[in-house]
Amino acid sequence: MNEKELLKGNIAIAKAALNCGCKCYFGYPITPQTEIGEFLSGEMQKRKLAYVCAESEIAAINMALGAASTGAKVMTSSSSCAVSLMQEAISYASSDELPIVIVNVMRAGPGQGYIFPSQGDYNQATIGGGNGDYKTIVLSPSSVQECVDLTYKAFYLAQKYRTPVILLADGMLGQMAEPASITENPYPEIDNSSWILDGAKSRPAREIHSLEPSQNKLNRHIIELYKKYTTIEQNECDWEEYNCDDIEVLITAFGTMARHAKALCNHYRKKGIKMGLFRPKTLYPFPYKRLNELSQKVNVVIDIEMNMGQMLKDVRLAVLSNAKVSFIGKPTGDMLREEEMVDASKNVLKEYYANI
Amino acid sequence: MQIFKVPKSIKKNSNFTFCSGCDHGVAIKLVAQIIDELNIQEDTIAIASSGCSVLLYDFLDVDCLEAPHGRACAVATGVKRAHKAMGNNKFVFTYQGDGDFASIGLAESMHSALRGENITAICINNTNYGMTGGQLGPTTALGQITTTSPNGRNIEYHGYPIKTAEQIALCEGVSYSARVALYDIKNIMNAKKVIKKAFEYQKKGLGFSFVEILSNCPTNWKLSPKDSHEKIKNELVKIYPLDVFKDVEND
Amino acid sequence: MIRNFIISGAGGQGVLSIGTILTNIFMLNGKFVSFSPCYGAEMRGGAVNCEINASDEELFCIQNKEVDFVVALNQTSFDKFISKVKKNGTIIVNSSLAKINKTRDDIKYIFAPLTQEALNLGNIKVANSIALGILSKITDNFSIENVKKAYEKILKDKKELIQKNIEAYFIGYNYIQER
Numbered sequence: 001m002n003e004k005e006l007l008k009g010n011i012a013i014a015k016a017a018l019n020c021g022c023k024c025y026f027g028y029p030i031t032p033q034t035e036i037g038e039f040l041s042g043e044m045q046k047r048k049l050a051y052v053c054a055e056s057e058i059a060a061i062n063m064a065l066g067a068a069s070t071g072a073k074v075m076t077s078s079s080s081c082a083v084s085l086m087q088e089a090i091s092y093a094s095s096d097e098l099p100i101v102i103v104n105v106m107r108a109g110p111g112q113g114y115i116f117p118s119q120g121d122y123n124q125a126t127i128g129g130g131n132g133d134y135k136t137i138v139l140s141p142s143s144v145q146e147c148v149d150l151t152y153k154a155f156y157l158a159q160k161y162r163t164p165v166i167l168l169a170d171g172m173l174g175q176m177a178e179p180a181s182i183t184e185n186p187y188p189e190i191d192n193s194s195w196i197l198d199g200a201k202s203r204p205a206r207e208i209h210s211l212e213p214s215q216n217k218l219n220r221h222i223i224e225l226y227k228k229y230t231t232i233e234q235n236e237c238d239w240e241e242y243n244c245d246d247i248e249v250l251i252t253a254f255g256t257m258a259r260h261a262k263a264l265c266n267h268y269r270k271k272g273i274k275m276g277l278f279r280p281k282t283l284y285p286f287p288y289k290r291l292n293e294l295s296q297k298v299n300v301v302i303d304i305e306m307n308m309g310q311m312l313k314d315v316r317l318a319v320l321s322n323a324k325v326s327f328i329g330k331p332t333g334d335m336l337r338e339e340e341m342v343d344a345s346k347n348v349l350k351e352y353y354a355n356i
Numbered sequence: 357m358q359i360f361k362v363p364k365s366i367k368k369n370s371n372f373t374f375c376s377g378c379d380h381g382v383a384i385k386l387v388a389q390i391i392d393e394l395n396i397q398e399d400t401i402a403i404a405s406s407g408c409s410v411l412l413y414d415f416l417d418v419d420c421l422e423a424p425h426g427r428a429c430a431v432a433t434g435v436k437r438a439h440k441a442m443g444n445n446k447f448v449f450t451y452q453g454d455g456d457f458a459s460i461g462l463a464e465s466m467h468s469a470l471r472g473e474n475i476t477a478i479c480i481n482n483t484n485y486g487m488t489g490g491q492l493g494p495t496t497a498l499g500q501i502t503t504t505s506p507n508g509r510n511i512e513y514h515g516y517p518i519k520t521a522e523q524i525a526l527c528e529g530v531s532y533s534a535r536v537a538l539y540d541i542k543n544i545m546n547a548k549k550v551i552k553k554a555f556e557y558q559k560k561g562l563g564f565s566f567v568e569i570l571s572n573c574p575t576n577w578k579l580s581p582k583d584s585h586e587k588i589k590n591e592l593v594k595i596y597p598l599d600v601f602k603d604v605e606n607d
Numbered sequence: 608m609i610r611n612f613i614i615s616g617a618g619g620q621g622v623l624s625i626g627t628i629l630t631n632i633f634m635l636n637g638k639f640v641s642f643s644p645c646y647g648a649e650m651r652g653g654a655v656n657c658e659i660n661a662s663d664e665e666l667f668c669i670q671n672k673e674v675d676f677v678v679a680l681n682q683t684s685f686d687k688f689i690s691k692v693k694k695n696g697t698i699i700v701n702s703s704l705a706k707i708n709k710t711r712d713d714i715k716y717i718f719a720p721l722t723q724e725a726l727n728l729g730n731i732k733v734a735n736s737i738a739l740g741i742l743s744k745i746t747d748n749f750s751i752e753n754v755k756k757a758y759e760k761i762l763k764d765k766k767e768l769i770q771k772n773i774e775a776y777f778i779g780y781n782y783i784q785e786r
Contacts, residue, residue: 056463059427066403072439172643172670197420198401259668
């Protein structure tokens with residue numbers, strides 16, 4: 001089980017889902033994530049699990065919403081423009097407090113855009129593309145191994161907090177392959193017997209709904225939801241620090257972009273500039289506190305994204321006036337190469353380093 | 357002799373919140389009686405929808421999940437399949453209006469029927485969008501005046517209405533599709549038989565079963581309960597005939 | 608040491624499969640390795656390519672401006688990727704399907720009639736394995752056990768096809784020697 005194999009990101013997500021007891025998958029094909037559904041179709045049928053080739057992403061997420069009410073572990077996957085179709089039900093599931101794992105293997109937008117990799121859905125995922133006061137936990141894998149690890153975590157957090165969790169990968173990670181192992185799921189099972197809908201046997205009937213005509217009750221419900229979000233923010237922030245012990249310059253990046261950002265750090269380290277990387281693994285909750293601490297040690301923070309600067313506002317909220325924040329980004333297509341980042345960062349760094 | 361009894365599957369002390377004379381109350385009571393008779397209260401998960409039908413869980417004493425507008429059949433699919441994957445056989449039905457089932461949710465409804473999803477859908481057809489104050493819906497009859505068809509529905513301007521039970525009957529995965537009405541005792545008794553059959557077909561695992569209930573909407577039709585029932589009896593049944601359009605055990 | 612590769616050609620020439628096999632070989636040799644394919648539009652247009660990065664140390668870049676080795680299995684990919692070869696890098700060109708033409712003098716060229724050699728072997732589809740043999744010879748000299756294992760992983764129980772590909776691999780491996 002723990003032996004490394006050459007795995008595509010999409011397949012790693014699918015295998016990890018199966019391995020941690022995902023009982024239901026509902027989906028509709030869209031590049032660049034279709035392999036998830038293709039892989040699970042055969043495997044789940046073999047195991048007599050629930051798999052439906054849904055008629056649309058709207059149907060898929062609503063099937064997931066229904067299935068989640070039974071206490072079964074549920075996943076759906078899609079990409080960008082089609083994840084937009086799911087936003088209504090994600091808002092419902094947040095209010096209903098139903099655990100659903102939603103995988104978004106991002107492609108470029110807006111609109112249909114194209115299948116090129118992109119990180120353009122940061123805002124949609126972290127702020128919420130649906131209506132009302134709610135938040136969605138968002139996990140950001142950077143490698144195929146993390147596709148496995150964070151899929152486990154997504155299921156765990158979804159069950160633990162009874163809330164939808166988005167696994168936000170990009171097309172490059174979904175399609176690329178590297179050695180990874182389907183490790184054991186390290187998380188415990190969560191007892192859900194107090195809320196699931198399995199028939200009112202020896203207990204009063206239960207209702208799960210977001211509709212609430214009473215002002216007071218609706219206010220109370222939303223305030224309770226926000227207490228939960230506060231707990232999540234306190235307990236679940238997760239990040240990686242790369243060469244941050246003695247930083248002079250801090251890079252922020254997430255997902256696959258953070259890999260190339262590490263190469264940039266190494267490039268400047270060789271030149272004597274102490275550059276480190278801060279990579280949030282949870283985009284919501286965003287690790288503001290730690291980034292704020294690190295930013296106190298530097299003059300400048302450079303945020304690098306495969307979009308036009310979406311995490312940038314969270315970086316600014318964390319850094320405040322501690323350091324100057326600048327941005328390097330490109331919305332889609334080929335990822336920013338090391339050389340392109342070196343060129344772009346020179347303009348920022350020359351203010352602090354004369355001989356760059 | 358006890359001539360009236362509240363079904364066991366109706367919640368105690370539930371207040372009737374529908375407009376006076378509305379057929380929703382009768383329809384929900386029938387559903388509750390059938391749940392009692394089939395002894396499935398403890399195995400049932402009902403799916404509520406958007407529209408007047410949304411408050412189902414205020415009346416029915418069974419586990420109940422609200423679906424986003426139009427998605428009841430997709431949600432029911434998820435509930436049914438997830439329980440099956442865990443080795444449980446639960447009874448799952450949706451309770452929807454015509455706007456929910458046949459307009460915004462037609463894709464989910466139709467595809468559940470086409471797949472032959474082993475669930476039951478009940479659609480209350482009152483020929484308008486009731487909860488928002490009586491607008492034109494896909495089932496609004498030609499000539500019918502609503503707040504968004506002030507001069508009456510006409511073909512050129514609004515297009516044709518949908519005959520839902522007939523359409524659903526065309527789907528291969530459907531075990532049962534029928535239309536009933538509730539305008540008099542005879543029809544209420546028949547409606548109960550039909551809904552019970554639809555429920556039994558799910559229990560037998562025969563596939564998607566569907567009942568369209570041709571209902572009144574006294575408030576939005578601006579008619580008394582009695583006159584609204586007269587309208588169904590004299591006008592609407594001619595457009596929406598009461599019949600069984602598919603029955604796999606009889607065909 | 609980091610080595611990077613682009614394999615390119617037309618759909619049906621086994622670009623992604625040979626890329627996957629190469630990646631597997633590096634993995635079996637205990638290297639850090641990544642495989643990133645182009646996907647979608649270009650595939651539909653008939654052109655396919657993938658980039659492989661292999662290293663003894665943790666690997667960061669999965670896409671590079673230039674690479675050490677390019678394999679071009681047809682004219683289009685030769686034209687497209689000649690500019691992606693690093694200075695002093697090497698391009699292996701399938702001269703059965705691309706004209707021998709040296710537009711740069713700062714790189715090494717290996718022109719080999721891969722398709723013709725594959726036809727001589729009786730299976731046009733193994734041209735990609737001949738290229739892999741050449742790559743092996745000029746780079747890491749892969750252990751034959753790992754090459755076999757990689758083929759077995761991709762081609763599963765198609766024993767004859769595995770055999771044919773290994774034969775093709777050796778034709779490529781010995782190709783440079785013979786020249």
